[in-house]
Amino acid sequence: MTDTRLEWTQGDRAKAAAKLMLGWVALLWVLEVVDVVSGHALDGLGITPREPSELVDVVPAAFIHFGFAHVAANSVPLLVMGFLAALGGIRRFAMICAAIIVADGLGVWLIAPAHTNTAGASGLIFGLFGYLLVSGFVERRPWGVVAGLLVGAVWGGAILAGLAPTQTGVSWQAHLLGLIAGVGTAFVFRRRATPAALTS
Template sequence: MSGTELEWSRGDRAKAAAKLMVGWVALLWLLEVVDVATGHALDDFGIIPRVPAELVDIVPAAFLHFGFAHVAANSVPLLVLGFLAALGGLRRFAAVCALVIVADGLGVWLISPAHSNTAGASGLIFGLFGFLMVSGFVERQPLGVLVGLLVGAVWGGAILAGLAPTQTGVSWQGHLIGLVSGVAAAFVFRSRAGTAPVLTR
């Protein structure tokens, strides 16, 4: 592959990652508009712990929020962290997100306080943070390590604050499980030892 093809491939991957995350965040806002327009009917798709029928809401809950302030708070970190994670390949990104969303949702269902209702993209955000923080070290890639350090410097304080169990109305359980799931995803979906990710169109 020539240098020109390599640069074009990187640019194409960045464009795809950007389009994906802009579309993802736009979907969250659209769903919140629908939720408000229907008298918050979508809030019923949050996760209520240890109710068997609520298991079907594990995936939808990651896309729903309780008000515009809630979705606004999650939009920028999801956009940036998702973009950075998606640069490593859209297939791997989809697998990482699937693992984090399902594991986080199951964890919330198992250990969150009874009668609570949990929804939002924050569990995924914490998962992407954990994934980016360790994947560079796991794969021994200097650029990935640098990205992880920068992500930690920018969002590390907010992540630690989100893990505090003293906050009212915040699912620290979902945040913690999301973070652990993201770290696990870095090991599960790491590139093969000794090889760099293949840049493809």
């Protein structure tokens, strides 16, 4: 009976994680449609560094993209990595994402080149990559280690390429800061192993 309840709990978590990430990615596409229809009015929600008024855009910038190709490039990795991270619990996942988005956005605001406008979900994606890569080892959870190795095998090359400062039109600063923030959240939000229950 206990095993059955555990399976249902895991199944419910998977369904909740899938619904959340499908909705999240759909929202990004809807926002880009609105942006195009409005003559790219939403592009102003990107982060222009070291302008005090731009601090309010730290969070919205993670949901805005510069064109459908930009959204498309971020959709699959966000969907998959977000799903894997959300399996650990929706509330915990929300805190992890919030921490990554805020840390990444503030970092971009501080160190990005002057007169640039940075937006997109890639900072969060790099953060989720960093989180998934190390959280299994930090928490000593086998499934987490497997998830991290899988994510590393699939997206490791693209992540390394995204950190190269030679790419034009790409914020390697946002990528690097997101990655660092994600690794940090793996330690900050790590779960303690619960002692095994023994009967006498």
